[in-house]
Amino acid sequence: MARQNTVFKEAYNRYAVALRTDTALPSEPEIAAQLGVSRSTARAILTRLSEEGIIRWNKRQKIVLRQPTDHDLFPSEETDSLHDIIERSFMQRILADDAAPGMQINELELAREIGTGTTSVREFLIRFSRFGLIEKRPNSHWTLKGFTREFALELADVREMFELHSAAEFGRLPRDNQSWTDLAAMRDDHHVMLADINQRFKDFSVLDERFHLLIHRASKNRFIADFYDAIAIVFHYHYQWNKTAARQRNERAIHEHLDYIAALESGDQAAIETACRAHLHSARQTLLQSLPQVATESA
């Protein structure tokens, strides 16, 4: 088993569900581009669709004979990329309560548990190490540094430096830049959520991520972008397992975002800095409060 054909299966599912009976399908290169795969994979998809009697395929003629059913699709376990499987499995482990900082991470054990080879696990750990949660001792094991208070503080410091920079850059964007339109749409999304806050406060983290990503894109700095990617992934899992979706905190954050958006739109650098700092300050508090509360040692 050199490699699973998850790219094929995932793209097949994606393409199959969008098919409509009696329509004609476009050319192979076009399908490949639509799906973001190579033509080889696109042809594999067409071959399978044809074999399953979902389309009639003859050279340029590709007619949808019937709507695919759920039964035609590959089960979701088979469509996840190995990287995603390892990531999920690993994050679950290190965010679990019994994962104490300082713990050793064993490649072979991890690989066995996930049911994969060691190479993939190694590569994952190397990639993951940029998040600062694990560290390697050469020729020896990885060590879990953990989602600790120090980690959160160091993360928050860098985040603040970067976001103040990005926000200032955003304020300097020419008025005809696409980002201003996106920002206005974002403002509306915030108002919509606010109007129905009691029902929707749990969706805030998604909106929050989109908002900060928009700001950071203005910096056009690869290091800032990479760092924000890292934050987003770490937070994604962190908040997924530590359901601290406090309605009140999220509502307050939405108001801060709206102030922040208004400041950006004003173009006044001093106002931008003030609003940005205000939001970052409370975001830091939220992060710190989401940490497992360690019992204070008695003297």
Place this chain on the structure above:
Amino acid sequence: MARQNTVFKEAYNRYAVALRTDTALPSEPEIAAQLGVSRSTARAILTRLSEEGIIRWNKRQKIVLRQPTDHDLFPSEETDSLHDIIERSFMQRILADDAAPGMQINELELAREIGTGTTSVREFLIRFSRFGLIEKRPNSHWTLKGFTREFALELADVREMFELHSAAEFGRLPRDNQSWTDLAAMRDDHHVMLADINQRFKDFSVLDERFHLLIHRASKNRFIADFYDAIAIVFHYHYQWNKTAARQRNERAIHEHLDYIAALESGDQAAIETACRAHLHSARQTLLQSLPQVATESA
């Protein structure tokens, strides 16, 4: 050939050169700790030393019989870790003039050229990707982004944010902190170099790296530390192949460092910021001028 014993050979050389005839060697765990290797490797070293007649080894008795000669040591090609070999080889390629941004990087080709397996090359590229000089398209090739003007500007921006932060933190260190002693020693080193600047200006880059590292350590922030590691490696190779060691520029930088050190020692945050900004500004210019000067396209 699963793995070369470069750890053993490198540690053997390191230990052999420090041996003095007629001295007795310490216990195995002590030797291992001294060399930073496991006891298994330390024992392998003792075994070899014994076989070569350099020591007489019997349980706890380890007497140096003769001084090892150059002939006893492993040649340097055999002591470099595979990682270092790949790193050097790769940096040489991408900093060479014919490495145009946008170029594809082929794992197999690289591996063949270096004479190694693909796994090691892959892992190296993954690690290296955090420097922002290459980028991967999933299921497809790596792309060289290159040491371009954009890269230099993005790097300089982040560097400035981080160093302003670290410098401010440094200024807040308690007076009995070890860093103040180190800083004073660093000041002296600068004066020594300045006194003999015509001969020694080429050594500046090493001093420069040590100086900034000392400042960054004050931040106690893993993301800042990691970023500075990355910078240091990139610069190490960049300046090695682009010998722009201008005496005048380095002399000026030394003076800026001395001003910067004085500001830190004053503890005056405003003075620190001013001196730090002044130095970072000229460091940015130096970096930009070290780039290959691209001919401006005529309209």
Place this chain on the structure above:
DNA sequence: ATTTTGTTTTTTATCTACAATAAACATTTT
């Protein structure tokens, strides 16, 4: 002449195997 399809080649992603190294366990020595 360009685009599309058909076919072949190259490259990546991943597994397995194994030597080097680290780490654990057992025995001896002080």
Place this chain on the structure above:
DNA sequence: AAAATGTTTATTGTAGATAAAAAACAAAAT
């Protein structure tokens, strides 16, 4: 009893092999 040595086991680092996926090349159709 603590530390050192002797011995065994576990883990990492790396090469090599192979299916999937991408890319290149060739032939056909508009």
